Amino acid sequence: MAYQPHPPHHQHHHDPQITAWFMAVDQDRSGRIQAHELQSALMSSNGRRFSDTACRLMIGMYDNGTKAIDINGFAQLFTYINQWIDTFKRFDSNGSGFIDQFELAKALKLMGYNFSPNFADIIVKKFGRLGTGLAVDEFILSCILIHNLTASFRQKDPHFQRVITSSN
Ligand SMILES: [Ca+2]
Numbered sequence: 001m002a003y004q005p006h007p008p009h010h011q012h013h014h015d016p017q018i019t020a021w022f023m024a025v026d027q028d029r030s031g032r033i034q035a036h037e038l039q040s041a042l043m044s045s046n047g048r049r050f051s052d053t054a055c056r057l058m059i060g061m062y063d064n065g066t067k068a069i070d071i072n073g074f075a076q077l078f079t080y081i082n083q084w085i086d087t088f089k090r091f092d093s094n095g096s097g098f099i100d101q102f103e104l105a106k107a108l109k110l111m112g113y114n115f116s117p118n119f120a121d122i123i124v125k126k127f128g129r130l131g132t133g134l135a136v137d138e139f140i141l142s143c144i145l146i147h148n149l150t151a152s153f154r155q156k157d158p159h160f161q162r163v164i165t166s167s168n
Helices: 016-025 035-041 052-060 071-091 101-110 119-127 136-156 160-164
Strands: none
Touching: 016 035, 016 071, 035 052, 052 071, 052 136, 071 101, 071 136, 101 119, 101 136, 119 136
16 A cells, blocks of 8 residues: 555544554643654564654654644554554565565555665665664654655656656
């Protein structure tokens, strides 16, 4: 599935599971979730904490610049987090808790991106470790950054694909 955040819409009914998660994550009961609260709630499969950067970027998708999200933003982010984790698990074919550059290339293709083959190598080198790969938070971080990058290219240049996709 392509990663395409929608503008926040006003929902007044949430899945009881979402409400329960929101209340569990909102430790100070402020009615909003900040990056550090999200960070305490998330643990990758290999027991690592999600990085500060990944949590700040996730909150930033729906915070309108306020550094905290309400339950509407959380409901949307929750859906994305689940999709990213599902994609991650699906492509971590050997169950190592990391996806390597080959698995990442397949995942990006599934998400609708058409990058040159060495793009996945560059991402793994930059955000994870070549040979080991990306942990789940590094994978999510990469997905958000790639989305932001391609969205800003699209804004400036409708033919961005030509710029960032090298010919095979
Ligand atoms: Ca809070």
